[in-house]
Amino acid sequence: MLSIKPQFNQLIESFSEHKKPLWGAANASGGTNLTSEIVNFILTQALICRASDIHLEPRNGLVVVRYRIDGKLHEVLEIEETNNINILPRIKILANIPTDSVSSRKSWDGRFAMDYSGRKFDFRVATFPTVLGDKIAIRILIKDLDTTDIKKIGLSVADFSRLERIIQHKTGLVVVSGPTGGGKTTTLYSILRLLHRPSVNIVTLEDPVEYQIDGINQCSLKNTGKDNEDFISGLKSILRQDPDIILIGEIRDSESGEIALRASITGHLVFTTLHANSAIGTIVRLINMGVERTLVSYALIGTVAQRLARKICDGCRVPYKLDFNALNRLCVQCGLNPKLFSAPVKDLSAAGGMHYLSTEEKTPNEFIFYKGSGCTQCHGTGYRGRVGIFEVLQLSDTLREAIINKVPVTEMEHIAAREGFQSMAMDAIAKVKEGIVSLDDIYPILLEKSSS
Ligand SMILES: [Zn+2]
Known part of the structure; x- marks a missing residue:
């Protein structure tokens, strides 16, 4: 009836107290109440995971749920639609979108709000008709803006x-x-x-x-x-x-x-x-x-x-070494001097790295970088x-x-x-050196800067 993707299990386990009410309801007699419980579960889990969007897609009797977390989509749940479980119509009702079959041949916009953990969230719902039925995308917005410091x-x-x-x-x-x-x-x-x-x-x-x-x-x-x-x-x-x-x-x-x-x-x-x-x-x-x-x-x-x-997860950040030749290959593609990766961060922010490049400092044979190894805090993503x-x-x-x-x-x-x-490339390199972001993640930024 409801299957959780393996990569998502870790998350569900780490929040087992949130799972109980749902599982309790699932064992009960069912009915429309069960649908509300599951929808509630999908929404609250998305907030717990800090997802920015929820995608609900019909696939031959199933509804596939995906969350966008830190910019990347993760498939998290598969729900079998039965007489008792009608996820998509329930969300349309919440968002004041008509649920009849005629209206489902066009796209609709709607919204609803929800309080969670003392904060207010706005859910912007958009439907899109596909051959298998309506696909629903939900954008999650925080109404109070404590986060933008x-x-x-x-x-x-x-x-x-x-x-x-x-x-x-x-x-x-x-x-x-x-x-x-x-x-x-x-x-x-x-x-x-x-x-x-x-x-x-x-x-x-x-x-x-x-x-x-x-x-x-x-x-x-x-x-x-x-x-x-x-x-x-x-x-x-x-x-x-x-x-x-x-x-x-x-x-x-x-x-x-x-x-x-x-x-x-x-x-x-x-x-x-x-x-x-x-x-x-x-x-x-x-x-x-x-x-x-x-x-x-x-x-x-x-x-x-x-x-x-x-950002690399604070809970599982680990250092690793990269030798000069490997780093140099990346740098050549981006038009950068590998020496910048051994420069003190203060030099990167002072004069666009130019000051450091002109010093006599030797380029080391090995460079230290950081990555996330995966833990419960980051749902294994790092x-x-x-x-x-x-x-x-x-x-x-x-x-x-x-x-x-x-x-x-x-x-x-x-x-x-x-x-x-200080150019964006220098800011990116400084953040890599400080272990805030990974080299892999800033590589597209460095590459783009070199071609612009
Ligand atoms: Zn982690």
Whole structure:
């Protein structure tokens, strides 16, 4: 009736007190009550595992349950659907989605909320019709935002103080860039929490509002409409709310870019996101979108680029050795000097590693790295939680001039490095050396940086 995947057994055993009520119900007479019990079990187990999403997929009389934990999907349960057990309809009822067969030929959105362990969680439900029936995806959001402490998102000491200097400005534009699901929203929310005080009016326009923060006026784009015209009019109406600080979910085109930049030069501190690969790439992206070069140079005060990497589990972190040749093969592919992996972390954050590379220090034959060996705390995966890999660029007068003078990107990178900018690759290497992330997990970041 209900089978638990072997890799998930360890987890169930470590939380056996949560299993009892379900098993008790399973032995009873059944009925709709059993369905609720199983659904409750699926939801609470997801919270215990810190899953961000739950996927429920129909497969010939079975419902397969998968959790996304730290960015990766894990198949955790298989449930046989019987007359007594109807998981998918139960979730639709919870989310106020119609359950009849006609409605199941299209996609539906719904939501419900749940309290667990004294915290509030929001479940965003989306159905998708497949040939075997409706597939359901549930995104889990924490409604109170205790978790977004800016000290805990992974900024290095140098990047944190750089960001502090940037957000002390009363006016200007700050752009956070990175891929979807790369932690941009968390970074922006933790900045807003840092800036929030009674004397400051913070207004947001988001698509949609992902977390609610006390004392901040958040507006979901869903309420104002989806198309661009509504987005622009939403932006204009936000400006009439006498804001000090504005968060715009995303700059989509030159028109919204211009509005954001103009707002930032007329007495507002504006935050937004953009799809760009790097902190300097963000400048280029704004200009390529058609935003005036002089406006970018004048209004932009800082850019943050980031990726997310899985954190090695504290419960089972173990060191291992890699010889020079193995490391060198990886480094050659990424265009990096292996010597950086033996550099003191302080040198990686001081001058982009350049300072260390010029020293006489010999490259060692062996390097120490860390990985998770798997334990009950991490359900045997070796990872627990995620951390941001960052680069934070503060726009200096030299960089502003470089923007106006159409200086090439590589030259801008050299200017930034001279001014103490630490690239994402250096931040990644520093976090590997500190045993926070694994070499395997940052390798794609290093590779991507070398090709961008
Ligand atoms: Zn572990």
